Amino acid sequence: MKKFLANITLVVAALLAVSANFNTAKAETNTDLTTEQINSIKKNCAIIKDNLKSIQYEDSRVRVHLGRYYDIIQSNFITPLNVALVGNNISNINLIENQTNFVTARSKFASDYIAYQKGLEELVSLDCAAEPTRFHNKLTSVREKRAKVNSDTTKIQDLTNKQIDLVTKLKESL
Amino acid sequence: MSSGARNLLILGILSAAIALTTTGISLAVYHNSGDIYLDRSRPGFLPDEDEIESDKNENDDYKLSENAIITAEVLDEYLKYLTQEAENIDLYKDSFSSDGLSDSRLGL
Secondary structure, X not given: OHHHHHHHHHHHHHHHHHHHHHHHXXXXXXXXXXXXXXXXXXXXXXXXXXXXXXXXXXHHHHHHHHHHHHHHHHHHHHHHHHHHHHHOOOOOHHHHHHHHHHHHHHHHHHHHHHHXXXXXXXXXXXXXXXXXXXXXXXXXXXXXXXXXXXXXXXXXXXXXXXXXXXHHHHHHHO | OOHHXXXXXXXXXXXXXXXXXXXXXXHHHHHHOOHHHHOOOOXXXXXXXXXXXXXXXXXXXXXXXXXXXXXXXXHHHHHHHHHHHHHHHHOOOOOOOHHHHOHHHHOO
16 A cells, blocks of 8 residues: 555656646747847846836836726716716616726726736846846746736726717717 | 743743734735735835826816716716816826837847
8 A cells, every 4th residue: 555655656746747847848948039139138137127127116106097097987987977877767778888897897907917017026036147038938928918908908998988988979868 | 930921921922923923924915915016105116206296186076976967067077077087097008018028128
């Protein structure tokens, strides 16, 4: 029995080791960096890190402003209008749908922003001079996360403009 | 050491241990939940003074009453303020564009 358990343990350990090596190899080879690019990352590592930190600061500033505006639009405009419309016996399914979409988009923006900032923090903590390939792979992943945040802000902007259009049509119908 | 002094010492050590444990748990939750990334009061992320001044927004006082009688005039005012808020977020339109992490911006 003991021998059997020992064998199982060895097999599991071997599988884990192979899996870890495979993932590492995948991460290391998932790039088409040239020697010139690798040298550039190594050489400019300190400057790159400083730039990343300033981007982190700037992003946090933008998020606070956008978050405040989104909160105002939802709490002072979108939600109270739908409540008031119910009180006025006016039915407008499009405005209700827009509210639902706005709340969902805001929630997605918050979670995508957190994922992006986590990635950015991990990127800043990497030693780009010692691990330029790993750094570049992580940078690619962080860029993808940033693109998601950008898409979220565009979506919220579109939903705000849609709210303006819908209310304009509602006003004309009164 | 008298038994009173020993008990006092044990109480002090226990209190410190509990404080350290609960602080550690709080910090872990703060970090893992992602709240840390939304917090600008942490060192290195504090807003500049001029930024605080520019944060004042006269539109913030407007809020449509949930008991409002919906008329064209009420919606006119609503649209006026909502359009201003839309213009505010439009200022940050490309803030998370790919340029932010481009090779040239990073110095790669």
